[in-house]
Amino acid sequence: MKHHSDLDSLMGNGSLPALTPRKSPRQGRSIATVDAIFEATIQVLLGDGLMRLTTTRVAHRAGVSVGTLYQYFPNKQALLFAVLERHLAMLAEAIEKACDENHGATKEMIAEIVVKAYLQAKMAQAEVSPSLYRIAMELDARELMELATRRSAKAIEAMLSTSDGRFADPSLLAQTLTAALYGTVPAFCHRVLSVADGAEAERQLTIMFRSYLVAQQSGIAEAKC
Known part of the structure; x- marks a missing residue:
């Protein structure tokens, strides 16, 4: 017997329909409408949960007709996929901005800059993280x-390359740090993180990343001896 997850059942079957939007908003009014739909989706996720989310509920919360919603998103899955896409883009943009603003940072500060930027963006949507986590697990x-990881790694590599400390392979280091960041944090996003838990996660990840960077530079020094 083929297993269907709760979200598969909610969607109607185990196969996924088209996840791409019908059209992209180009004018100010259309952009505002899509922004309202995104915000309404988050509010419905928070208020009713993923299993009870419907396009009708989202449209009502956004103050638009279901037909208007379908002009942009052909089905609920496409809407959820777009919400996840926007969330991941926000995370990548936060890292890019932090790295761009801190070129030339000391090796001691790099770990703190990267971790803080990512977790602050993540904590901004802490309450909806469990739903986003499930969407990511269920949709491809x-x-x-x-x-998102490529964008983040590129930004981190640029900052590493301008650091006061010299790293033998900034590209590889950036990819490793990015993989650890995106791979570690979602593991505890199946629940809502408290402010205290978020602060502790930031502290632990900063120690982990700083130790890794220090070890890499120590390796360069030892190789010269």
Whole structure:
């Protein structure tokens, strides 16, 4: 017997329909409408939960007709996929901004800059993280994750390359740090993180990343001896 997850049942069957939007908003009014739909989706996720989310509930919360919603998103799955896409883009943008603003940072500060930027963006949507985590698990979000991690790794590599400390392979280090960041944090996003838990996660990840960078530089020094 083929197993269906709760979200598969909610969607109607085990196969996934098209996840791409019908059209992209180009004018100010259309952009505002799509923004309202995204915000309404988050509010319905928070208020009613993923299992009870419907396009009708989202449209009502956004103040638009279901027909208007379907002009942009052909089905509920496409809407949820777009919400996840926007979330991951926000995380990548936060890292890019922090790295761009801190070129030339000391090796001691790099870990703190990267971790803080990511977790602050993540904690901004802490309450909806469990739903986003489930959406990512149920929908094929590999391409979205790869895009976000590539953007993040590129930004981190640029900052490492301008650091006061010299790293033998900034590209590899950036990829490793990015993989650890995106791979470690979602593991505890199946529940809502408290402010205290978020602060502790930031502290632990910063120690982990700083130790890794220090070890890499120590390795360079030892190789010269």
